Amino acid sequence: MENKWYTISVYSENQVGMLNRISGIFLKRHINIESLNVSPSEIPQVSKFTIVVNTTQKWVENIVGQIEKQVEVIKVFSHQDEEIIYQESALFKISSNLLFDERQIQNIIKESNAQIVTVSREFFVISKTGRRHEIDELHESLTPFGIRQFVRSGRIAVSKEAMPISTILNTINQKK
Amino acid sequence: MPFYDELYKFQDRLRHVLVRHEQGAAHAAQGYARATGKVGVAVATSGPGATNLVTGIADAQIDSTPLVCITGQVGRHLLGSDAFQETDIIGISTPITKWNYQITKAAEIPYILAKAFYIARSGRPGPVLVDITKNAQFELFDFEYTPCDHVRSYLPEPQIDMECIHQAASLINEAKKPMIVYGQGVVLGNAEQELKTFIEKTTIPAAWTILGKSALPTAHRHNVGMVGMHGNYAPNVLTNECDVLIAIGMRFDDRVTGDLNTYAKQAKIIHFDIDKAEINKNVKVDVGVLGNCKQTLAALLPLVKENNHSQWQSSFDQLYEVEFKEVIDKEMNPTGPGISMAEVIEQINVATQSQAIVVTDVGQHQMIACRYAQETLPKSTITSGGLGTMGFALPSAIGAKMGAPEREVITVIGDGGFQMNIQELGTIYQTQAAVKIVVLNNEHLGMVRQWQELFFDSRYASTVMTNPDFVTIAKGYYIPGKRVDQRADLKAAIEEMVAAKTPYFLEIKVENEENVFPMIPSGSSVSDIRLS
Numbered sequence: 020m021e022n023k024w025y026t027i028s029v030y031s032e033n034q035v036g037m038l039n040r041i042s043g044i045f046l047k048r049h050i051n052i053e054s055l056n057v058s059p060s061e062i063p064q065v066s067k068f069t070i071v072v073n074t075t076q077k078w079v080e081n082i083v084g085q086i087e088k089q090v091e092v093i094k095v096f097s098h099q100d101e102e103i104i105y106q107e108s109a110l111f112k113i114s115s116n117l118l119f120d121e122r123q124i125q126n127i128i129k130e131s132n133a134q135i136v137t138v139s140r141e142f143f144v145i146s147k148t149g150r151r152h153e154i155d156e157l158h159e160s161l162t163p164f165g166i167r168q169f170v171r172s173g174r175i176a177v178s179k180e181a182m183p184i185s186t187i188l189n190t191i192n193q194k195k
Numbered sequence: 196m197p198f199y200d201e202l203y204k205f206q207d208r209l210r211h212v213l214v215r216h217e218q219g220a221a222h223a224a225q226g227y228a229r230a231t232g233k234v235g236v237a238v239a240t241s242g243p244g245a246t247n248l249v250t251g252i253a254d255a256q257i258d259s260t261p262l263v264c265i266t267g268q269v270g271r272h273l274l275g276s277d278a279f280q281e282t283d284i285i286g287i288s289t290p291i292t293k294w295n296y297q298i299t300k301a302a303e304i305p306y307i308l309a310k311a312f313y314i315a316r317s318g319r320p321g322p323v324l325v326d327i328t329k330n331a332q333f334e335l336f337d338f339e340y341t342p343c344d345h346v347r348s349y350l351p352e353p354q355i356d357m358e359c360i361h362q363a364a365s366l367i368n369e370a371k372k373p374m375i376v377y378g379q380g381v382v383l384g385n386a387e388q389e390l391k392t393f394i395e396k397t398t399i400p401a402a403w404t405i406l407g408k409s410a411l412p413t414a415h416r417h418n419v420g421m422v423g424m425h426g427n428y429a430p431n432v433l434t435n436e437c438d439v440l441i442a443i444g445m446r447f448d449d450r451v452t453g454d455l456n457t458y459a460k461q462a463k464i465i466h467f468d469i470d471k472a473e474i475n476k477n478v479k480v481d482v483g484v485l486g487n488c489k490q491t492l493a494a495l496l497p498l499v500k501e502n503n504h505s506q507w508q509s510s511f512d513q514l515y516e517v518e519f520k521e522v523i524d525k526e527m528n529p530t531g532p533g534i535s536m537a538e539v540i541e542q543i544n545v546a547t548q549s550q551a552i553v554v555t556d557v558g559q560h561q562m563i564a565c566r567y568a569q570e571t572l573p574k575s576t577i578t579s580g581g582l583g584t585m586g587f588a589l590p591s592a593i594g595a596k597m598g599a600p601e602r603e604v605i606t607v608i609g610d611g612g613f614q615m616n617i618q619e620l621g622t623i624y625q626t627q628a629a630v631k632i633v634v635l636n637n638e639h640l641g642m643v644r645q646w647q648e649l650f651f652d653s654r655y656a657s658t659v660m661t662n663p664d665f666v667t668i669a670k671g672y673y674i675p676g677k678r679v680d681q682r683a684d685l686k687a688a689i690e691e692m693v694a695a696k697t698p699y700f701l702e703i704k705v706e707n708e709e710n711v712f713p714m715i716p717s718g719s720s721v722s723d724i725r726l727s
Contacts (some may be wrong), residue, residue, distance in 0.1 A: 032348050035297070036285060043290045090294045090314055093348045188626030189348050 020075040024053075026098050026105060026176050027083065029068035030060055030184050032091040041068060041092075044085045050074050054107070054171030062184055065093065071174045094187050098178055105176035110136070111145040111161055112168035117148045118143055121164055131157045142167060198238070198267065212597065212626060215618040217244050219590035221251020222616065225260045226594030229600075232385065234261040234315045235594060237392060241267040242280030245326070246287065252322045253291040257581030258406060259383060261320035263311045264288075269443035270329040271299045272280045286324050293321030301334035309343035318351025319470045320383055340628050353471060353485040355494060358471040362482045363441075363465045364498035368464075370439035370670055372507045373399045374430070376422055376451075379406035379580075380444015380468060380488050387411065387573050389492035390443065396496065398504045400511050402430035402443045405565055409575040413549075413568070417509045423451040424715045425562040428512035428522075428724060431715060434459050435722040436510075443467045447477040448581065457720035467491050521726040522712050526563075531678050534682055534705030536560055538633050540567035542686055543605055544631070546693040551603040552577060552595050556588035559641035562711045564607045574599075586615030589632065593619060596628045603631065603693065610636040620672040623698045631692050632674075634665055634702045637709065645710045669700035676700030 031037050037055060045052050053071040055104050060067035072079070079097045087095040115138060117124055128135065133147040154171060202211050214220045217239040223236030245266040269278040285297050294314045296307055296613050304327070311323045346563050367373060381390050387410050394401050394411070400419045401411060420427030420436065434440065440462040445451070452458045455477060465563065466473070466480040467488050474483035484491050526537035540563060549569035554577040555561040561578055570576065577595055579587035592606035592664045613634050623630055644658040669676040676699065679688045685703070692699045713724045 036289065036295070039286060040289050047290060081472075081476060084476065088319075088470060088472050090346060090349045188347060192345075192347055 020077055021076055022073050025072050025074065025079045026100070026103055026174060027068075027069065027070040027072065027079070027086070028096045028098070028176065028178065029086055030062075030095075030182070030186055031066050031089070031094040032066065032093070033059075033064055033066045034091055037066065037091060038068075040089055041070075041086055044082055045070075045072070048078065048082065050078060050082070054173040056175050058175070060184070062188075065184065068176055069176050094182070094184055095181060096178060098176070103176040103178050104178070105150070105174050106148055107151055107154055107172055107174050108146065108148045109158070109169065109171040111147070111157070111166055112142050113145065113161065113164065113166060115139065115141055115143050117164050124161070126166060127157070127160045131160070133157060176188065197329075198265075198327070203578070211238075212593070212622065214590065214593075215621045216616065218250050218586065219593075219616050219619045219622065221248045221255070221262070221264065221624075222584075222587050222590035223594035224262050224264075225251060225255050225258075225587075226554060226577055226591030227598040228255075228260050228262060228320075228594075229591070230574055230595035232383075232574065233598070234263055234312055236263050236265070238265045239267070239286070240280065241269060242282045245282055248324075249287060249291065250582075250586075251368075252288055252324065252370075254507065254579050254582040254584045254587065255322040256291045256293065256558075258579065259320050259379060260322065261315040262322040263315050264324045266324065266326045267332070268297065268326045268328045272330070274328065276283040284324065288324045291322070292324050295324040295326070297326040297328065298331050298524075299328045301331045304331065305339065306341040306343065309341055310346065313343040314346065314349070320350075320459070324711030325452055336576035340599065342621050351596040352469060352487050352490075355486040355490055356484075356493065359482055359484045360491065360494045361498065361697060362521060363467075364495055365482055366439050366463050366465060366482060367399075367441065367495075368500045368502075372433075372437045373439040373441060373504065374399070374437035374462075375399050375401035375441045375443060376404065376430070376434075376445055377401060377407045377410050377443040378404040378445025379410075381407055381410035382444075382532075382574065384444065384469070384487045384489040384491035386444070386487075386492055389489055389496065391415070393492055393496055393499065397499050397502045398508065399441070399502075400430075400433075400504065400508050402427070404448070404451055404580075405578060406580045407445060408565060409570050409573050413570050413683075417508065419508075420515070421565060422616060422721070424453070424717075425711050425713065427515070427566070428518035428726065429511040429612055431713070431721045431724045432514055435461065435720065437462050440464045441467075442480075443492070446473050449477075452477065453715045453721045453723075457722070462515065505526075518713065527567075528609045529706075531706070532682075533709075534680070534685060534703060535709060536563040536705050537567045538682070539633065539635060539685065539689070539705065540564050540607070542689045543607075543693075544569040545686075546689045547603050547605065551575065551605045552599060554578070554588050554592040554595055554604060554606040556606075556608040557583045557585045558610045558612060559610045559637070559645065559709070559711050560607055560635045572602075583682060585609075585612035586617070588612060589616045590619045590622070592630045592632070593622055593626070593628050596630050597626075604629075605631045605633060605693075606630060607633045607635060609641060610634055610638060610660055610665075611640045613665070617668070620674060624672040624674060628698065630698050631695070632669075632676075632698070632700045633692070634700075634703055635705045636662065637661060637705050637707050639707060641709070642711070644708070648708070648710065649714075650716075665702045666700065674700045676702065678702040678704065680704035
């Protein structure tokens with residue numbers, strides 16, 4: 020079975036230790052997490068983990084099952100890229116003199132739809148939001164000029180299909 | 196300290212058993228849980244006390260045993276300061292618990308403990324750890340008991356889908372050569388009666404995984420024995436000939452399936468399980484039936500037809516005859532002077548009328564005990580299945596005896612495993628729990644030695660044991676005992692042990708280099724099982 024990119028979305032209670040419990044499931048299977056983002060979700064007190072992995076369908080199914088059975092996890096989804104709308108963000112810190120000495124940098128920024136967030140005497144910061152490959156391309160273009168600091172966020176994603184978390188919570192509670 | 200000080204005041208209402216090592220506490224709690232179906236409780240102090248519980252917790256997790264482990268922790272303000280006896284037991288226990296929680300305020304105690312017991316026993320059971328910081332043990336608060344029978348993110352028993360039950364029933368009704376493999380899920384779901392009725396209505400031959408053993412009496416007409424690496428010949432071979440395999444409350448462990456690429460490929464597979472994550476985890480199934488098997492089997496029963504699979508059953512009987520001739524007869528009636536492990540188990544069967552709880556450790560004696568112990572009552576096999584924890588049996592037998600004092604509890608242990616929690620003889624002495632201990636001494640780590648003989652040209656690297664005088668050690672704990680090394684003395688010694696009202700210790704010197712067969716070599720197909 021071939022490796023593919025999967026985005027795993029986990030809805031869980033917002034509790035100390037949930038990140039450890041969920042990431043341990045990847046650790047036990049020796050699967051590297053490519054990116055991870057934790058944030059509030061559309062439901063109060065419910066956290067959403069967005070986890071990107073490069074692995075096989077079989078392992079994704081196994082992982083989804085293992086995460087979903089954790090007591091404080093409400094529901095887990097896994098998607099391939101075409102099934103979701105997703106974004107990542109990156110910040111590039113670059114020496115300010117380059118902005119004036121290397122005119123090309125301005126073109127790169129403009130063409131890549133990046134934004135200059137701040138400019139100081141010493142450095143300026145470019146922010147870019149988009150797909151992973153767009154950020155990679157910008158990184159590649161800026162590297163020859165010298166990037167003083169670089170950071171990229173975890174992926175955030177919403178699915179094209181519905182994620183009916185409220186319905187699931189209601190079902191569990193009605194059964195009660 | 197504050198926790199124990201409170202326990203002192205509740206001695207008449209809450210029985211605390213002082214063990215000699217925290218690992219013993221965890222295993223004893225497991226033995227109690229397995230013998231009773233109730234939640235076992237183990238308490239340990241912070242730091243090393245907590246880490247000593249870890250093996251028992253991991254064992255309970257893989258064998259779905261309901262436990263609540265309560266650990267002490269340094270005060271809230273000291274967390275993360277590397278204080279004396281501070282350890283991150285929440286971090287350590289996360290991958291081996293069903294749930295865990297750190298209490299830092301006394302007011303959380305009633306609800307969290309109620310939640311801990313609810314989670315441990317509901318759905319697929321498992322171990323829960325509650326870590327309580329020292330300040331929370333001292334604080335005062337207005338006590339109000341808050342029961343827990345519901346957690347909003349947790350659905351312990353999935354909704355039963357009748358469509359799946361109908362699909363399962365039609366596969367079962369059309370099958371010419373169906374076979375059942377039942378596991379501990381039947382025991383955990385108290386579905387022994389439903390299983391028996393299903394088997395008797397359909398006359399389908401039924402085999403068991405090691406933890407499922409006591410779900411059906413061993414002598415039942417349709418009980419065809421154990422599957423897996425050292426299971427019986429017929430059910431292993433015929434796994435690869437059946438047309439429908441009905442798995443009930445089992446998880447297709449690698450010791451059961453052997454090589455997955457050649458496991459029951461010809462069969463349609465139906466899998467009854469309470470845990471959705473088990474369906475299609477190891478073996479792709481045709482029908483997955485989610486739910487507690489007490490309910491799913493009950494729903495299935497009216498839909499399956501009465502049947503007569505006597506011809507198919509006879510192929511199991513024929514292969515049993517092969518195994519009897521090649522293995523069983525030789526082990527039960529050995530011609531050499533050395534005592535075989537099987538004849539010891541057979542004497543225990545006779546002396547207890549097959550009504551005892553047999554608690555085993557891990558290794559050769561475990562396989563022999565599970566293969567030969569005859570059982571008539573539910574919850575009669577207690578053993579470490581998934582984790583294979585040597586040292587499990589002695590403390591576990593203490594818990595089993597305390598949970599089921601009316602039953603005879605016999606623990607069968609190898610000379611290696613006995614020395615892994617031997618200190619619990621002290622607990623037996625102090626509590627006078629009338630556990631009957633049988634150490635089968637072959638002066639080796641026998642199972643490893645067997646693998647070395649078969650697969651490593653008999654290079655016995657570090658498997659030969661120079662053992663102490665076990666009877667004297669037992670005597671040191673004032674436990675009466677005896678050593679048997681002659682076949683002629685075996686029967687009387689076991690009868691004396693069973694007749695004893697007190698704890699009793701029996702060391703039996705068995706053949707040093709006996710091998711356990713049948714055997715599916717690691718990575719081989721179930722149908723390539725070897726008889727010698």
